[in-house]
Amino acid sequence: MFLNFRKIRRCQRVQLLTMCLVLSLMMVCWEQLDQSVVNHVKSYSYRYLDNRFTFIKESFTIPQEEAMSFSNYRYLLDHRDKCTNQDVLLLLFVKTSPENTKRRKAIRSTWGNESYIRQTLRADVKVVFVLGAPGTTPEGPSGTKPAGPSATKSHRAIIQDELVREDQLNGDLIQQDFTDTFHNLTLKLIQQFHWAHTRCPHARFVMTADDDIFVHMPNLVIYLRDMARRDVTDFWIGRVHRGAPPIRNKDSKYYVPYEMYPWSTYPDYTAGAGYVVSRDVAEKIYQATLKLNASIYIDDVFMGICAHSMGVSPQEHVYFSGEGKAPYHVCIYDEMMTSHGHIEDIYELWKVATDPRVKQRTSGFLGRLYCTAAKLALLCKPYHFNTYPCKGAFA
Ligand SMILES: *[C@@H]1O[C@H](CO)[C@@H](O)[C@H](O)[C@H]1NC(C)=O
Ligand SMILES: *[C@@H]1O[C@H](CO)[C@@H](O)[C@H](O)[C@H]1NC(C)=O
Ligand SMILES: *[C@@H]1O[C@H](CO)[C@@H](O)[C@H](O)[C@H]1NC(C)=O
Numbered sequence: 001m002f003l004n005f006r007k008i009r010r011c012q013r014v015q016l017l018t019m020c021l022v023l024s025l026m027m028v029c030w031e032q033l034d035q036s037v038v039n040h041v042k043s044y045s046y047r048y049l050d051n052r053f054t055f056i057k058e059s060f061t062i063p064q065e066e067a068m069s070f071s072n073y074r075y076l077l078d079h080r081d082k083c084t085n086q087d088v089l090l091l092l093f094v095k096t097s098p099e100n101t102k103r104r105k106a107i108r109s110t111w112g113n114e115s116y117i118r119q120t121l122r123a124d125v126k127v128v129f130v131l132g133a134p135g136t137t138p139e140g141p142s143g144t145k146p147a148g149p150s151a152t153k154s155h156r157a158i159i160q161d162e163l164v165r166e167d168q169l170n171g172d173l174i175q176q177d178f179t180d181t182f183h184n185l186t187l188k189l190i191q192q193f194h195w196a197h198t199r200c201p202h203a204r205f206v207m208t209a210d211d212d213i214f215v216h217m218p219n220l221v222i223y224l225r226d227m228a229r230r231d232v233t234d235f236w237i238g239r240v241h242r243g244a245p246p247i248r249n250k251d252s253k254y255y256v257p258y259e260m261y262p263w264s265t266y267p268d269y270t271a272g273a274g275y276v277v278s279r280d281v282a283e284k285i286y287q288a289t290l291k292l293n294a295s296i297y298i299d300d301v302f303m304g305i306c307a308h309s310m311g312v313s314p315q316e317h318v319y320f321s322g323e324g325k326a327p328y329h330v331c332i333y334d335e336m337m338t339s340h341g342h343i344e345d346i347y348e349l350w351k352v353a354t355d356p357r358v359k360q361r362t363s364g365f366l367g368r369l370y371c372t373a374a375k376l377a378l379l380c381k382p383y384h385f386n387t388y389p390c391k392g393a394f395a
Pocket of ligand 1: 108109110113114115116119
C-alpha cells in the first residue's frame with residue numbers, strides 16, 4: 001500500500017517536471033512557435049473558414065493616376081516587333097538581373113534556345129529576359145565595392161554598356177529604368193504584364209520564370225499545346241501556396257510590415273520560380289495593375305492579389321517546382337515541367353533530360369511500373385521537402 005502510494009507520487013512528480021519543461025521550452029521558443037505554428041493556424045482559419053478577402057481588394061485599390069507611377073518607367077532596351085505576325089504559343093519572361101550574364105547565356109543555349117524549339121518541337125516560343133537598370137553598387141558574389149562616387153557611376157555605365165552589347169547580339173533583353181533590386185521585383189512583374197499587353201497580346205500563354213530554373217521545354221510545349229487545343233481560359237498553373245501567412249520576422253528577406261499588409265493570410269498564389277497563365281488571365285492581370293497599389297514588394301504575392309481582385313485562382317501542377325530542385329532521375333525527366341536552383345548543372349541536365357532514350361525507358365507497361373516505384377522512392381520519403389509532392393508519383 002505504502003509502496004504503491006510512493007509510486008503514484010513519483011509518477012506525478014515526473015508529470016509535473018515534464019510539464020514545467022515543456023512550458024519553459026514553449027516560453028523560450030515562443031517566437032519560433034508563433035512564426036511557424038500560430039501564424040499558420042491563424043492564416044489557415046482565415047483562408048478556409050472566412051476566405052473572402054474582400055477588404056484586400058478595397059484597400060489596395062487606388063486612383064489610376066497613382067497606380068501608373070508603378071509602370072511608367074522608360075524602356076532602356078525593348079523589342080517592339082518580337083511577336084509581330086507570329087503565332088506565338090508561349091511568351092516566356094525570364095526574370096534576370098543585369099549581372100547574371102552567365103545564367104542568360106546558359107538559358108539561351110539550353111531550354112531557352114528559340115531556334116531549337118522551333119526546329120525540333122515545331123512551336124513558336126519567345127524567350128525574353130526582363131530586367132531593371134544596374135544599381136550604383138555591384139550586387140552579387142563577384143562584385144567588388146567601388147572606390148568613390150565617380151567609380152560607382154562608371155560601374156553602372158560599364159554594366160549598361162555590356163547589356164547593350166549583349167542585346168545587340170541576342171535581341172532578347174527587355175529593360176526598364178528602375179533599379180534592379182529584390183524589393184523592386186513587383187515593378188518587374190508589372191513590366192512583364194504591360195509588355196505582354198502592348199507587344200505580344202496574341203501569345204496563347206505567358207510564363208514567368210526565375211533565371212535559375214530549369215524548364216523542360218519539350219514537356220511544357222506538349223502540355224501547353226494540349227491545353228490550347230482544349231481552349232482553356234482562366235488558366236493559371238504552377239506550385240500553389242495556399243493560405244500562406246505574411247512573414248513578420250524583420251530578419252527575413254520576405255518580411256512584410258503590418259502597415260503594408262495587415263491580414264493574417266495572403267490570397268493563394270503560385271511560387272514565383274515558374275508559372276504559366278493563359279492569354280485572358282494575362283490581360284486580367286494587366287487590368288488589375290492599372291488599379292492596385294503595387295507597393296507590396298513580394299512579386300508573387302502581388303500577383304495573387306491582382307488575380308484575386310479579378311476572380312482568378314491558381315491551379316496546382318505537381319511537376320512545377322517551388323523552391324525545390326528535382327531529383328536527377330529518368331522517371332522524373334519524363335514528367336518534369338520546371339525545377340528550381342539550377343545554375344552549374346543546367347547544360348548537363350538539359351542533355352540528359354531531353355535525351356530520346358528517356359521516353360524509351362519510361363514507356364510500356366514495365367517502364368511505367370518501374371517509374372511508379374522509382375517516383376514513390378524519390379518523392380514520398382518522410383521529412384523530404386521542397387521537391388515535387390508525393391502525389392506526383394501517382395500522377
Ligand atoms: C540553338 O539551337 C540551334 C538548332 O538546334 C543550334 O544550331 C544553335 O547552336 C543553338 N544555339 C545555342 C546558343 O546553343
Ligand atoms: C526601385 O527603383 C526605383 C527607381 O529606380 C528606386 O528609386 C528605388 O530605390 C528602388 N527601390 C528599391 C527598394 O530598391
Ligand atoms: C500604398 O500602400 C502603402 C503601404 O503599403 C502606403 O504607404 C501608400 O500610401 C499606398 N499608396 C496609395 C496611393 O494609397
